[in-house]
Amino acid sequence: MRRHAGRLVLAATLVLVAGTACAQASRDGGVPFSADEQRRILAHGPWPPPRAHDPGNAQSGRREAITLGQALFFEVRLSSNDIFACATCHEPALAFADGRSRSLGRGLLERNAPSLWNAVHERWQGWDGAADSLWSQSIRPILHPKEMNASAAQVREFVAGERELACRYRRSFGKPPSAAEDDDEAVLVNVAKAIGAFVATLVSGRTPFDDFRDALARGDRRAMARYPAAAQRGLRLFVGRGRCNVCHSGPMFSNGEFGDTGLNFFVRPGEVDPGRHGGIAALRASPYNLLGRFSDAGAASPVATKTRHVEPRHRNFGEFKVPSLRHVALTAPYMHDGQLATLDAVVRHYSELNLERLHADGERILQPLHLNEGERADLVAFLGTLTAPDLHKWRPRAPPRDACTVGAP
């Protein structure tokens, strides 16, 4: 009888202890991540990563060129009709995107404007990766007839005719934009390198996820508990059943490559966007790629390894870049042509994925997740924690008041 009573007491004690542990977990809001899940979470940091430079751009990191590039980035007079600047489709207040499904230039463009935050940490630029550097990417919209529609001669004439810009150009490149030894194209490339140097400075700050990740790394449960429970559950789905981290990997939450995700990629009836397939063709044809004479690094440089070795495959057709998920909550609408309006719609797309829309030789890693409403909300809550709280505070840096300043003594 006494032994029986003892067993009852022991069982009751275990229930109490378990209950206490559950209550503790509930109070903490903590999700008990497995060792494997922890390893995958830690792979998304640390942030910020080591400083990066625009490849093939000797001006990247140089204050004078950054000042010039910032001025040019906001300059509508770089376009043929004085209406469009880089900032028209990459507005600072909209996370350096434009909030539209497809950008509006001299007509409706075919793709969504990607955010420029952290673009310097991208391997390829653009949804199709047609550019291998920020500076080469900057040239395309300046010349594109449906965008800024300028010519190299117009760009040179404008920069040479503006005293402050011409002065900063001379300081950056050691000669004026009117230098006889440079042709129009060389000046255009220099202008693009200044813009690239500016864009390379746009690296976002730390996010609530980064704080959680670092707290996890040092075993700081108190700090971990400050991370919302819904975000923790969403994170667990992200690195677990959802396997989102297979493509959205690393500190950028992107592997920097391209994928077919079963999206509609018709530009208009009967015409498709070739995506990465066209991007590789454009990259190879471009005189401004890292293998060309305009690169400051030289074709044999390690920064040109990706360009030397990239190889078109049949499966590239209809593939688009895996976007970074940092500050993704601020960059609606989503996908290469903005066809999904909200993050919930994106999560729903993967949840109910139509496998028949994937290419026949597409990757077999995508499977419908069949998430319930709560799980979708958890994933969206997690994605919301990938935004740096101070992102909206970004303002253009005031140019130094120096000998280049118009009106300076």
Added chain:
Amino acid sequence: MAEEGVKRSSIVAALAPLLIAGTAHGAGECAARLKSAPAMQADRDGYSVAFAPRPAPLATGRHFALDIAVCPPYGGGAPRNLQVDADMPAHKHGMNYRASVTSRGTGLYRAEGLMLHMPGRWRFLFDLQLDDRVLQLAHEVEVP
């Protein structure tokens, strides 16, 4: 008696290459040619390919090179050419980049431009162009 012993030794010596031919190199034997650890090794039909990533260890999302040693079986011919690739069998896709291979002396090579763009199980493929066929050696590795 002593003469008979010499004869027996000669027969054994003559047979030894035949016995050894077609056997794989022992663990570490081919890798030792790389002079830098750690190396992985693929074996088939007596041929061995030892290879080491540079930089090490393997990681997703960055370009890397492979230092490679190709070791033919005793009596086997050296390959005329080597091609290197990698794929993810479970995902049914390969790399997005084509590796280039350069010779660095007898049996030594360097493959450049590889990149594994997803975590998971990757398979390195080494195609040896022999006189009469292409021999493919494979080695799988889990990449975090």
